[in-house]
Amino acid sequence: MSEHVLVTGGAGFIGSHLVDSLVSGGHTVRVLDTLDEQVHGGKKPDYLNPGAEYIIGDVCEPDDVRASLGGVSVVFHFASAVGVGQSMYRIGHYVRSNSLGTAVLMNEIVNRETDVRKVIVASSMATYGEGAYSCDRCGTVRPPLRGKEQMRLKQWEPVCPSCGGACRPIPTPEDAQQHPNSVYALGKRDQEHMVLMLGRTYGFGATALRFFNVYGPRQSLSNPYTGVCAIFSSRIKNGNPVVIFEDGLQTRDFISVHDVVRANLLCMERPEANGKVFNVGSGTPVTIKEIASTLAELYGSDVRPRITEEFRKGDVRHCYADMSRIRSLGFEPSIGLADGMRDLVGWGADVEAKDGFDQAERELEEKGLI
16 A cells, blocks of 8 residues: 655665655655754765655754645654764753654644554664673573773673673563663653654554664765764775774674665554564674674775774673564565675765764763763
8 A cells, every 4th residue: 555654864874765665665755854964964965766755854843844744644753863972972962853853743743633643763772771691590681781890801791680690692672671871772762662652642553663783875984973884884995994892792783774674664564563662683693893804805905903992881792683573573684794794885885984983982082981
């Protein structure tokens, strides 16, 4: 069935790929996006799909939101400020963009006559904090953030919070308690809880998707606050060493943007997704050191990474997705890490990349976050 769809943040990395798929699927698509300076450099991206309608506006402004919702039946809410470390000192900006922006959008949906029957909101694995672990004595446990003294001693692995013994990472399920440890993560939790709560109250379909580490073409290579693959790509393209904190053996769950789009479309089409939260990842942990070496090889760079053995406050050691729930809808990631990285590098080879990592690192140091 053809839908009239609004994608907030639809000029961005993930949103623009979703717009492409929606347009090719025969849907009527409208985009609301601010074209944020930090992401787009003040320019309209050349990849915007001409088959969609674009409103350059702010999700925090009721008039802009109201103009965007006319005739819309499905909303994908992707508009947000992205950056874990930066959110800890640009607090007002992140709360406005993420929490307030969602409040304004939902206020317009529930207080005005609209055709909206489904809202899908982009959340994040960052809401979990440290991932799930298993202790041989205590079973499944959720260690707290590692403390300053532990990090000073370079004891990188979390320990069981009950017995103090060793524990090993396991997939993190959606019903794991959320422990946001950044303003960004807190805002993402606000977004998903607000949308799901209002969906239950007013009877429209509401789904929250917790994205893990999404990578692929169109991820800004000049935004030093974005995902690790883009930051590493920018460093490599500029002939600078990739900077890796701790020992490089911390793990994350990486998923291609193309698979993320498939998950979103599936949740739009399936009524069983209403009222639920889904992890969207690969279910496979990969070390940060491996990501750095893979990208360097694909870009043909012989610059070796710099492993600092320093620690950023708020960083988790391991977190990867339990994919059982979304697999029950029929979703399975289709793009392996090797193919996905080749896709990223093939696109990134000819894209301008301004390396702003050193400036971002200085800001973190000035704020006492490293």
